[in-house]
Amino acid sequence: MNNDCGCDKARAELEEYLRNEFCRTNAEDIRSHLETCEGCQSELHVGIVLTQTVQRACKEVAPEELRDQLLLTLRTLESR
Structure with a gap:
């Protein structure tokens, strides 16, 4: 018997939720769960940060000087 209140699903799909990669229905399911679950709200906060x-x-x-040095090094290596 599965006693999960939705946390497993919400946490497993949190990254996709943060990147808005879900259809509206899935996003609403996760959003509803996040509104009522403090533990998952904490996970969401960590994910956002x-x-x-x-x-x-x-x-x-990169600083301009570093970029110039790298380009010079690459050109020197290419010419060998």
Whole structure:
């Protein structure tokens, strides 16, 4: 007998939910569960913070000097 109140499903699909990769029905099911489950709300908060941190890190650009050094090194290696 399965006593799961929806936490297993919500936690297993949390990443897809955060990326809006669900159809409306599945998203509403998870959203409804999250509204009433403090444990899953905590998981959601961690997921949101992690997602935002990764997104910010992906937007960073290497300093111009480092990029120039890498390009010079690559060109030197290619010419050998």
